[in-house]
Amino acid sequence: MTETLAETTTEAEEPLPEFPMPRAAGCPFDPPPTARALHAERPVARVRLWDGSAPWLVTRYADQRALLADPRVSSESTLPGFPHASAGFRENAARRRSFITMDDPEHARIRRMVTAPFAIKRIEAMRPEIQKITDELIDSMLAGPTPVDLVRAFALPLPSLVICRLLGVPYEDHDFFQRNSSLLINRHSSVEEVVGANEALTDYLDGLVAAKLADPADDMLSELAARVRAGELTQREAANMGVLLLVAGHETTANMIALGTVALLENPDQLAVLRETEDPKVVARAVEELLRYLSIVHNGRRRVALEDIEIGGVTIRAGDGIIVYTGTGNWDAEVFPEPERLDIGRDARRHVAFGFGVHQCLGQPLARMELQVVYGTLYRRIPTLRLATGIDQLPFKDDGLVYGVYELPVTWTS
Amino acid sequence: MSGDKGDGDGSGEGKGVTMRVEVDVPKCVASGQCVMIAPDVFDQREEDGIVVLLDERPPSELHADVRESAVVCPAAAIRVVEK
Numbered sequence A: 001m002t003e004t005l006a007e008t009t010t011e012a013e014e015p016l017p018e019f020p021m022p023r024a025a026g027c028p029f030d031p032p033p034t035a036r037a038l039h040a041e042r043p044v045a046r047v048r049l050w051d052g053s054a055p056w057l058v059t060r061y062a063d064q065r066a067l068l069a070d071p072r073v074s075s076e077s078t079l080p081g082f083p084h085a086s087a088g089f090r091e092n093a094a095r096r097r098s099f100i101t102m103d104d105p106e107h108a109r110i111r112r113m114v115t116a117p118f119a120i121k122r123i124e125a126m127r128p129e130i131q132k133i134t135d136e137l138i139d140s141m142l143a144g145p146t147p148v149d150l151v152r153a154f155a156l157p158l159p160s161l162v163i164c165r166l167l168g169v170p171y172e173d174h175d176f177f178q179r180n181s182s183l184l185i186n187r188h189s190s191v192e193e194v195v196g197a198n199e200a201l202t203d204y205l206d207g208l209v210a211a212k213l214a215d216p217a218d219d220m221l222s223e224l225a226a227r228v229r230a231g232e233l234t235q236r237e238a239a240n241m242g243v244l245l246l247v248a249g250h251e252t253t254a255n256m257i258a259l260g261t262v263a264l265l266e267n268p269d270q271l272a273v274l275r276e277t278e279d280p281k282v283v284a285r286a287v288e289e290l291l292r293y294l295s296i297v298h299n300g301r302r303r304v305a306l307e308d309i310e311i312g313g314v315t316i317r318a319g320d321g322i323i324v325y326t327g328t329g330n331w332d333a334e335v336f337p338e339p340e341r342l343d344i345g346r347d348a349r350r351h352v353a354f355g356f357g358v359h360q361c362l363g364q365p366l367a368r369m370e371l372q373v374v375y376g377t378l379y380r381r382i383p384t385l386r387l388a389t390g391i392d393q394l395p396f397k398d399d400g401l402v403y404g405v406y407e408l409p410v411t412w413t414s
Numbered sequence B: 001m002s003g004d005k006g007d008g009d010g011s012g013e014g015k016g017v018t019m020r021v022e023v024d025v026p027k028c029v030a031s032g033q034c035v036m037i038a039p040d041v042f043d044q045r046e047e048d049g050i051v052v053l054l055d056e057r058p059p060s061e062l063h064a065d066v067r068e069s070a071v072v073c074p075a076a077a078i079r080v081v082e083k
């Protein structure tokens, strides 16, 4: 599985590997072979991006945690040297400022404005409602024809409904925000598409914040509106945060539901364990293992060095771009023995699928809860669930910043 | 890197080993991981989800969970001292 890289020639002579790297045909869950080879041989290595720049790709778990927790490493995407995913992303960097691309102390100040609703107890209190939505969506699938696209019928609506309720965004607008959100996070989108999608979403959230200013409800956008009134945020900043929460809140979990289902269907012994268990701890473990195994946010955590940093036998210079590729970190055999095995019984809590350091996923308690409910319900209620097409026919999201499938035709025996 | 101190596998936990836990509140990013793993030792403030230490000297049956919390804490905000 691991290819060897010719090491005899010097870097100057040999073209750098391009990033992102293609996955191997027939191995949709494995990190790309080139990334695995770098992990084995050159854990901090330069790679080539779309714009010709050559940031460092960091592939080992220990180095990844060290760098993501290092205050000399910046998330500020407007700094020179920052490794952008595409021209559209570069163009958007200045327009789309939210705390995900800020450093502390500014990042901490703003992040703390939205942390309260994601506290474990508050998310736990949402479990019955999330269970109800899950059951209703499954009821309608079971009442409808087969095959059905699990993405459209279930994986996307569930987290979209939940984040809409939490934020106070009308779910009826889901076609609009789902379409723009996919454009926003696709690295093949043109500059116009990315900028246009961002404008459309920001204007939309701006309008909602304005409406909540006038007529507050019990939701996160109303809380942000109150901060706008108190002078802690501008309305545009509140709108930018709304966009971040709305996009991050539905795309990621939706892909974990769909891709996790594909992975489980390909590992029927593991699926059987989930289908038969009554123990929430077994399900919670499975969620962590699937997060580890799939590392769906596969664009790499993008950073830029503020100072010279020695790591993995190289010196990253101040101003150099850094891409922390968590896909290989989560497949690091030193931390996760036999990483290529999906083993829902293992303790995978140390994975870096939610990132690490101060930017570690804000929504992780919610994402975990949604996935626990879904993985604990879907396969029990539809025990004969299976793909309605060959796995090699599935449209994998190689071009998205979040990995998954665009469509997932499934069927069952009624 | 206090977060790397524990071995987290729960082994080598003798009777009579005392543990003291410290949290660095300004560093906390409210990830909730410690509360998820060791809810009897950690909680979160209602207003912003920032860590609250419930038990500075947790009993030995919780030591493994506390060590694991320190390892996964993304902000290195949990320090565990064992004697």
Ligand code: HEM
Residues within 6 Å of the ligand: A075, A099, A100, A101, A111, A244, A245, A246, A248, A249, A250, A252, A253, A256, A296, A297, A301, A302, A353, A354, A355, A356, A358, A359, A360, A361, A362, A363, A364, A366, A367
């Ligand atoms: C399985 C689902 C999810 C995965 C795999 C995931 C993954 C990630 C990752 C890897 C980061 C770190 C980005 C970085 O370091 O540059 C992140 C940050 C973030 N995520 Fe998630 N996420 C998920 C679900 C959610 C949900 C449901 C929300 C809800 C609103 C959310 C909101 C955020 C926010 C706001 C940030 C930025 C945090 C910061 O910069 O301080 N995510 N997520």
Ligand code: SF4
Residues within 6 Å of the ligand: B023, B027, B028, B029, B030, B031, B032, B033, B034, B035, B042, B049, B050, B051, B069, B072, B073, B074, B075, B076, B077, B078
């Ligand atoms: S794990 Fe660390 S960052 Fe997360 S809530 Fe606990 S102390 Fe805070």
